[in-house]
Amino acid sequence: MGLRCSADTLLRRVINTPGTKQSGAPHVGIDEWAWHRGHRYGKLIVNLDTHRPLVLLPGRDQRTLATWFRKYPEIQVVSRDRSGVYATAAREGAPQARQVADRWHLLKNIGDALERMMYRHIPLIRLVASELSLKKSPEPELSVPAVSLRRPERLKQQTRKKRHQRWTEVMALHNKGCSFREISRITGLSRVTVSRWVRSGTFPEMSTRPPKRGLLDPWREWLKEQRESGNYNASRIWREMVARGFTGSETIVRDAVAKWRKGWIPPVTTAARLPSVSRVSRWLMPWRIIRGEENYASRFISLMCEKEPELKIAQQLVLEFYRILKTQNKSQLSSWFTRVHESGSAELRRVAAGMEADAAAICEAISSRWSNGVVEGHVNRLKMLKRQMYGRAGFELLRQRVMSPLA
Numbered sequence: 142m143g144l145r146c147s148a149d150t151l152l153r154r155v156i157n158t159p160g161t162k163q164s165g166a167p168h169v170g171i172d173e174w175a176w177h178r179g180h181r182y183g184k185l186i187v188n189l190d191t192h193r194p195l196v197l198l199p200g201r202d203q204r205t206l207a208t209w210f211r212k213y214p215e216i217q218v219v220s221r222d223r224s225g226v227y228a229t230a231a232r233e234g235a236p237q238a239r240q241v242a243d244r245w246h247l248l249k250n251i252g253d254a255l256e257r258m259m260y261r262h263i264p265l266i267r268l269v270a271s272e273l274s275l276k277k278s279p280e281p282e283l284s285v286p287a288v289s290l291r292r293p294e295r296l297k298q299q300t301r302k303k304r305h306q307r308w309t310e311v312m313a314l315h316n317k318g319c320s321f322r323e324i325s326r327i328t329g330l331s332r333v334t335v336s337r338w339v340r341s342g343t344f345p346e347m348s349t350r351p352p353k354r355g356l357l358d359p360w361r362e363w364l365k366e367q368r369e370s371g372n373y374n375a376s377r378i379w380r381e382m383v384a385r386g387f388t389g390s391e392t393i394v395r396d397a398v399a400k401w402r403k404g405w406i407p408p409v410t411t412a413a414r415l416p417s418v419s420r421v422s423r424w425l426m427p428w429r430i431i432r433g434e435e436n437y438a439s440r441f442i443s444l445m446c447e448k449e450p451e452l453k454i455a456q457q458l459v460l461e462f463y464r465i466l467k468t469q470n471k472s473q474l475s476s477w478f479t480r481v482h483e484s485g486s487a488e489l490r491r492v493a494a495g496m497e498a499d500a501a502a503i504c505e506a507i508s509s510r511w512s513n514g515v516v517e518g519h520v521n522r523l524k525m526l527k528r529q530m531y532g533r534a535g536f537e538l539l540r541q542r543v544m545s546p547l548a
Contacts, residue, residue: 165216166191166215169187169195170186171187173185184200184201185197185516196209219240221241222242223243223499241512243513244512265448267346273444368401461480
């Protein structure tokens, strides 16, 4: 266009462009976004009827939010997550409005409780996994010289040793009566990691990936016979394999035979990867099982529930709450709270206690059509705009772009 101006001038023009006049709406949703995760946050309020953002506010304190709510007495519904700050701000600034807890966050809270509970049952996870799929192959009869570990295996053992030392240090500090915060400060680990390790009670082994399936897998037994018969001629072995239908290259066979000469025995196991705690806790909620793992997940959970009645009761309670949400039957919520408190799961009891304190908003979540889905979408859009500016934009420029319908 032939205009001569600097980038800063263009940015100033964008910042000073008159925005749309702030207004309220009958139905609003609110969520936070991270300017600097763990340090600085902001709040985004969205019109649930038009699906457009109403305002972007700095900070996460309830006073600013309550002040904004007081400006718009026409607000009838406030959709939010389980944050106590938002609940208090809405109660103070918009007492006439009905608060609606977001359904996704309710299920997320229950899922987090299940995950914390599963950390107490890590030994059971290992036991069930071994009974289902960790079938070790018999030891080979051929005696071979001791093998020095390869570099990746040595590094893996060194990493495990260091991790075990840190776990031992954490448990020693916990036994001395140190709090999670003190242990985190002393060891440099996060409080989440410290809490998880202490509650598990056993050293948390890292999950191991199963060996990748390759072209030689169907030939393992035949290759074992060749090795035991003393046939170490890679070219001869490859030609015979090709005659039998092998489609791989001679190099693959040469690499395998070279390992024989070093005394290395390829692992022949059918061990599947040990499922993580988060995955097993997800399997307790059937609607979260990923397609393709239904069969293994159902067998895994059935065996776990047989061995540990607490897990069976927890799964029944979770399924019951899910049915309450799906059928919108809020009359069963109080009886569900009672059954949770009678169960043996401390984690679910804590979640239920928090829900009881927010029972009115949860009843609205069960019976009303409002949710925070639109707000979550706008938070995702905000993150995209923030990254487009490489984190160099100030709050005013970010607000202009978020509020603009053209961005």
